[in-house]
Amino acid sequence: MPEGHTLYALARDLHAAFAGTRPVVTSPQGRFAEGAAQVTGTELLGATSRGKHLLLEFAADRFVHVHLGLIGTFTVDEGDWTGEVPVVGQVRMRLATAEHVADLRGPIVCAVLTPDEVAAVLDRLGPDPLRAGSDPAADPDRAWRRISRSSRTVGELLMDQAVLAGIGNVYRSEVLFRHRLSPATEGRRLRPQSWRLVWDDLVRLMPLGVATGRIVTVEEQVADVEAALGRGERPRLTERTSYVYKRDGQECVRCGSRVRTKVVAGRNLFWCGNCQRRR
Known part of the structure; x- marks a missing residue:
């Protein structure tokens, strides 16, 4: 989708x-x-x-x-x-x-x-990270109020459009990996600082998706795209890479453990059980 x-x-x-x-x-x-x-x-x-x-x-x-x-x-x-x-x-x-x-x-x-x-x-929609700074409705605290009261896992909550609008399976898997967060953490057990890391990262990453037409999450590519945009150039990506998305069974790029997958909220979630221990 x-x-x-x-x-x-x-x-x-x-x-x-x-x-x-x-x-x-x-x-x-x-x-x-x-x-x-x-x-x-x-x-x-x-x-x-x-x-x-x-x-x-x-x-x-x-x-x-x-x-x-x-x-x-x-x-x-x-x-x-x-x-x-x-x-x-x-x-x-x-x-x-x-x-x-x-x-x-x-x-x-x-x-x-x-x-x-x-x-x-x-x-019915939660805040949209792409509208942060331009739309009063794009308030991360709106999402946090629902997350902090929920017994559902953060892996489920990030896919709920009533919690957060516009996030799908790729951004869910990748942003949790980027911050070493366990997708099995219940929303009510997630720290507010961890939620703000996720929100701020989505605010950073999603406009790069608009600019390139591709989801960009690997930090080296993120930095290259940001640099190109800063120079007023059109970013060019030759291939799509990811940390964990669709890499089930392969070695984690950080620790070498096997990337895992499980159906969560109707889609295949990907994560590294060794790296993503933060709750």
Whole structure:
């Protein structure tokens, strides 16, 4: 499932392509035909994301709410689209102007909402690290209040979008390893300082995912990407590396022990039992 940095970058690209335009909105597949008819030809005011949720705001108090789920994709293509554009695959929703076409395929949610319904969706979400410093709702103490009262493990809690928005399996596994935290620690036994280390690291790492289109967690690559951005250059990564994610059975890069895996909150969690003893 795409993590929060992917939705953030997608919202950025959709906003750049369509904000201020009146796109033709259709549903070639047919499953969003009624919703498309409500917004087609209406000015698209902007696109934003919160965690794994995407919101397209149209005039007349209408929002299109999208959640990609496990297999959803949303592509934005630039070009001369004055002619008829072929439909490839099961396109749930298409946005089209003379300069851009965006096709949404396979989402678990694609619906037109009112402002009150949007507020209800956002109220169910925890703080989003990508919005730290720009959104009052991105308050780590909101997440801490839930974590510190919970008997669930931190491995479970980091995947709960009501606790923390936008975090998926890769960031969960990697950030716990980066701070040597045991994923089996109950939230109520986690120290506040440990939680702030996790939050601050996510605030640091996730914008690098937006900038590169890749999840970057290995410190050497993190430093290289930060340096490139500091020089005003576009970071380039030749391969994706990780500390523990999808490295089950391999040697830990720190201690040589075997990386372990276990299904936690519906996804395979990866960790080093030797390095990650901090509770």
